[in-house]
Amino acid sequence: MASIQKRSGSYRARIKRVGQPTLSQTFNTRIEALEWAKETQAKLRLGLFEPPQVPSLKNFKEAALCYRDNHTIYKKIARSETYRLQILIERWGQLPIEQINKSAVLTLRDDLLRLGRAGATVNHYFNTISKLFQMLNDEWELNIPNPIKSIKRMPPSPGRTKRVYEQVERELIASCEKLGFGLLRSIIEFAIATGMRRGEMMGLHWGDIDLVNRRAYLHITKNGEPRKVPLSQRAMAVLETVQAMGTNAVFPMSMNVLRNQFEKSRAHAEAAWLSAGDNPFKGLRFHDLRHEALSRLSDAGLNVIELSHISGHKTVAMLSRYTHPSHEAILKKIDN
Missing domain, CATH: 1.10.443.10 (Intergrase catalytic core)
Incomplete structure (x- = not known):
């Protein structure tokens, strides 16, 4: 069964299959998502569908690039999320994806706070990491624990009160x-x-x-x-x-x-x-x-x-x- 989800200005089409991995793809418009869903369902009925190959994710860098190319580029926040992904790649690039655990994320949080980053900025990093692991689990069936699930978000920083008189x-x-x-x-x-x-x-x-x-x-x-x-x-x-x-x-x-x-x-x-x-x-x-x-x-x-x-x-x-x-x-x- 196909469903269309609106996510931050982009549209994700999902096709759930009994006993098989869920198929999904993200698009800029709802029409594109619907067309992909219809075409893919037709191929499934006719037995012509060729399932996408699960990438061989050897390290965090490959996972981050996979997420960027399949999800980030369709978002309104593509520029800022791409920047965050690049920072994370510089930090964890060569590590096996399984090593990006709660401890690694908490260390990242503390380092960002020491650099003077606001709580909202830290939360943006948390969201990017969480979405990346959600992709690995939902789309690629890799069954890797999401390290963000047990970590509390930072409290919102006070709003700016600067006036331009x-x-x-x-x-x-x-x-x-x-x-x-x-x-x-x-x-x-x-x-x-x-x-x-x-x-x-x-x-x-x-x-x-x-x-x-x-x-x-x-x-x-x-x-x-x-x-x-x-x-x-x-x-x-x-x-x-x-x-x-x-x-x-x-x-x-x-x-x-x-x-x-x-x-x-x-x-x-x-x-x-x-x-x-x-x-x-x-x-x-x-x-x-x-x-x-x-x-x-x-x-x-x-x-x-x-x-x-x-x-x-x-x-x-x-x-x-x-x-x-x-x-x-x-x-x-x-x-x-």
Whole structure:
């Protein structure tokens, strides 16, 4: 019997067989998964199916590469999970897969914490390892214990409370101008005006923009659900600026260039900051712009339902980690 499971933006087709190993394959779309399932079931009925050969996994590296090529590449988090797999290969590459036990994972956890990695980062490594062993057991019938099952996940780290106040925003934009990063300036302004994630903005095409009704359609989001983001007058002004470029992409810039230019602008602004107190550009991340956008919308009086409609958060708990109302805004509401 075939089943289709949605997993982090990808689709896994599974065919269970009585007394035989389960067959499975991961695809980018549900249609591809259904087609594979139908074709494979037809071959099984006609006796034409040739079972895949179980790889000879001599060490952890071979298992990790097998998982990467059959599962990771279909995920939205392919880039970050591939990076984690590479770190794990450097650590355990030549070890027999059976030696990756609870003790080895706990040592990995302690080493990551000593390096200053957050609890959430450690949990991402745990999830990658667990999925890898799940593949070995479910798909390749290797019957190897999953070392993550008896290990508790790390508690979530406190959410970031960094604000990008108007003066900080002006200085950051000034740095973009001085460095000749005009498109980056537009991206930063649009991020603060909309609260979109970096990947959501960089994936926008003009066909996703409804200029008449002032909204942007996000077809691919982190939680897998599309949403419509209202466009403020400031966001519309940014779009008017970049529309003159005449490109299909709203913001024609690669992610690598975006990262490099933002870091250069941040470093320039940090060096130029002369005010007393903590330097607001130290440790500033692009994702902090999303926090700032939602915090400003909260200061403007939007309620939780309205904020979640814009941000795409499904729970109030997660939304609260992103929204940090200013003290002045709270006082104003109390006084009113």
